[in-house]
Amino acid sequence: MARPALRVDAVLIQAVIAGALSFAHLHDLADAAGQDGWKAWAYPISVDLLLVAAWRRLRSDGPSRLAWCWFVIALVASLGANVATAGFLDLAHPPAWLRFGIAGWPALAFLGGTLLAHSTGDRVPVPPAPAAPAPEVEPDITPDPRPLPEPAPLTAAEDTPALIPAADPTPTAPPVPAALVDHARKVAADHHARTGSRIDTETLRARLGVPPQLADAIAAQLT
Numbered sequence: 001m002a003r004p005a006l007r008v009d010a011v012l013i014q015a016v017i018a019g020a021l022s023f024a025h026l027h028d029l030a031d032a033a034g035q036d037g038w039k040a041w042a043y044p045i046s047v048d049l050l051l052v053a054a055w056r057r058l059r060s061d062g063p064s065r066l067a068w069c070w071f072v073i074a075l076v077a078s079l080g081a082n083v084a085t086a087g088f089l090d091l092a093h094p095p096a097w098l099r100f101g102i103a104g105w106p107a108l109a110f111l112g113g114t115l116l117a118h119s120t121g122d123r124v125p126v127p128p129a130p131a132a133p134a135p136e137v138e139p140d141i142t143p144d145p146r147p148l149p150e151p152a153p154l155t156a157a158e159d160t161p162a163l164i165p166a167a168d169p170t171p172t173a174p175p176v177p178a179a180l181v182d183h184a185r186k187v188a189a190d191h192h193a194r195t196g197s198r199i200d201t202e203t204l205r206a207r208l209g210v211p212p213q214l215a216d217a218i219a220a221q222l223t
Helices: 010-032 038-061 065-088 096-118 178-195 201-208 212-222
Strands: none
Touching: 010 038, 010 065, 010 096, 038 065, 038 096, 065 096, 178 201, 178 212, 201 212
């Protein structure tokens, strides 16, 4: 089935109507401000061209402060003309600020068009997309087909465990300081003088306050 050559678009029709009304309002406002003849028709063309240029800059280069600034200026000029011609201003006697704005618009529009055409502007930075996580690499668990090497046979020297020498069961007597031996002799002599018998090892240990092994070593040196 063949498609129709001409397709009626409601949005396109609405845009044409809105553009025609805005164009007429800008013409009437410029004419009321003293810009008669062809100059009154040039003002709406200048405003609409600046609006389209700023919008194309936004669409082609992305968001930027320069394009948004001139887009808002052209939009305010267009909306201001629509509101001013709705009876809010006496167009038969336009105020001085309106004449001033209409007279200065050509220079302002020329500046905006030049900046949009020959300036890179400052783009709004776009955050980078998060990097995709690296794919997980599964470890290779394929068994090795090669046989494991057999352990080498132990030699006679390696097979026989080393013999650990047995510890000497005879305890070694602790060293006795000479001063302690002299003091023990005095204690033994005093005990003999008082009791008339030799001092035994247990009494000597109690009098000196030393461990049993040290007391035995001291008693051995007193004999």
